[in-house]
Amino acid sequence: MKLKLLFLFALFSAFSFAQTIDLTLFASGFTDPTEIVHAGDERLFVVEQGGLIKVLNSDGSVNATPYLNVSTILSEGGERGLLGLAFHPNYATNGYFYINYTNTSGDTVIARYEVSDADANIANPDSGTILLTIDQPYSNHNGGCIRFGPDGYLYISMGDGGSGGDPDGNGQDINTLLGAMLRIDVDDDSTAPYAIPANNPFVGTDGADEIWAYGLRNAWKFSFDKDNNDLWIADVGQNAIEEINKAEPTEAGINYGWRCYEGTAEYDTTGCPEATDYRAPFAEYTHNATGGCSVTGGYVYRGATYPGLQGLYLFADYCNNQIGMVNSNAEITYTQPFNGQFFTTFGEDVNGELYIAGGISGNLYKIVDTQLSSTTFNSNAFSVYPNPATNAVTIKTSGATTVAQATIYDVSGKQLLSYSFTNNAAQNTFSVSTLPTGLYILNVTGTNGLHYNYKLAVN
Incomplete structure (x- = not known):
């Protein structure tokens, strides 16, 4: 069944053509989806906050048996739960995948699991190995996204620890793993349970070795551009501004500014160095102008089906239910709201096509561009x-x-x-x-x- 939600993007000076975005219902019945990823094949794996990972097939069917159920080992509710999933680049041969969840004490855990030897659609629930546990002082701002980068290392987004306004100053503290983007080597077994890449920015100097970048409040989804490997980070703001950050794949040690800055605006600059020490967002939007409150990061479209979307970064906002697109000039256009969706996560399949899911509706949609002109398509x-x-x-x-x-x-x-x-x-x-x-x-x-x-x- 096709959901008729067709909207024409406003024509900004940065776009020489109008965009038409259509959401088509691809699958339903999910409870609080937090992640959608593929494992290098036609399947999608849908993560539910309560602890289930479900297999979604290319025909839209969902396997009756979950891929993994870790509901008994996590705390769930609010911003806690099963938040991230990443398949090892060599999953087809080693069967490894990694999850990010908050344990029963509310602390962040990064763990490795393995697929079952007997069934490719079921993981071995007894194979869990904890790689990293990070204390969380409050219940919110847990980050949660994990991705393997083009360099083969595992990247982990960590929120600033929670509460409001970063009361512990974690965003600017390079000696804590909170408020940072981490990067670890899960393949080097010389230092169990993981190793530190030698070119991480604080190796051999003051600062936590795991940190790749810092100054983040609560990065709710990041992704790598499949074409040029750029890192895109959507960082949730405090009260006024939502950030979309971008970095080249080799840029290490970037300070994104929180809590000194919220977007490009000063937030609390007590004890902060000059503004030139921070990386300003690639793009930003305000709550007042858009009705937004919490950015949901997505992907740069690199699929083959919709040429009009090529190279555009798609994101959403939990409060205004809009999908936004950022072009290479950092200019943003938006759809009208898709009422009742409350988008919580995007997904990308093995072909680069994009999906989006909502935490309230439990529906998962395929994102399509209905403008398929004969000259471009x-x-x-x-x-x-x-x-x-x-x-x-x-x-x-x-x-x-x-x-x-x-x-x-x-x-x-x-x-x-x-x-x-x-x-x-x-x-x-x-x-x-x-x-x-x-x-x-x-x-x-x-x-x-x-x-x-x-x-x-x-x-």
């Missing part, structure tokens, strides 16, 4: 005919590359058919007779490794 690398089609479609090579795979998706992004070709032929024909009448997206993967997209009508 179609490609002349192949000829696709007949189009409209009835029983079969032929893909004919128009250039140097031939067809390796053809995949058909519906407009919600659900995969319906997939065909692989190994004959290196100039043309290939496959059946679409099982598809009902409608409009579809045909994704053609060439033997050159590139993806080409076509609108396909079936009658």
Whole structure:
């Protein structure tokens, strides 16, 4: 079922085209989703705050048996619970994945688990190994996001410890792991249970060795751009300003300014050095102007389906239910509110397509751009005919590359058919007779490794 929520973005000077964002219901029935990630294949793994990780298949179905249940070892409610999940880059061979949760004492725990030997859709619940435990002085501002960076190290976002206004000064304290972005080496077993990358900024000097960056209040989601590896951090503000920070992958030791600054505005500069010592946000927005209160970080779109979204960073806000987009000039445009959603997390699948979920509705949506103009969306690398089609479609090579795979998706992004070709032929024909009448997206993967997209009508 398609949820009709079509909004036209306001036309800002930074955009030479109008954007149309459509949310299509992909799956439902989740309770307080906090994370959506993939493990290098077509599945998505949906994390619930209460302690469950569920397997979401490419057809939108959810496995009846959870991938993992850690509900008995965590504290849950408010900003506590199961908050993060990251699969090891070599998960396909070693079966390792990592979770971030608050234990029964309310402290942050980073733990490693393994997939079951008998079933790829179930983890071994007895395989948990705690790598790191961090005391939390208050119940809120636990951060929670974990990601493997392009360098193979595990990054961990830590809030400032909670309460309000950072009463303990953790954001500017380089000797605490709170209020910081951490980076550890989970593959080096010379120093159990993890090692410190040698080029972390405070190795061999004053400061906690695990810190990669600091001056963060409560980074609620960060991600790496799949194209250039830039690190994007969405940092929740205090009372007035929400931050979107960006750094190049090798920039270490950045101070993002909290509690001295909230965004670019002074917050509490008592004992703080000059403003030039801080990294200003790449983009920011105010509560007064947008009705926002808490940014939810997303991703730079790098999928192949929607060329109009290429290179834009998508984010949301829990209070105004809007999706925002940031372009390369740090300018933001917004949708109108998607009422009743209260977005808590984004997700990215193995193909770079984006999803979003809400903590109240329990629904998970595919993000689509309905503006698929023939000049930007179609490609002349192949000829696709007949189009409209009835029983079969032929893909004919128009250039140097031939067809390796053809995949058909519906407009919600659900995969319906997939065909692989190994004959290196100039043309290939496959059946679409099982598809009902409608409009579809045909994704053609060439033997050159590139993806080409076509609108396909079936009658």
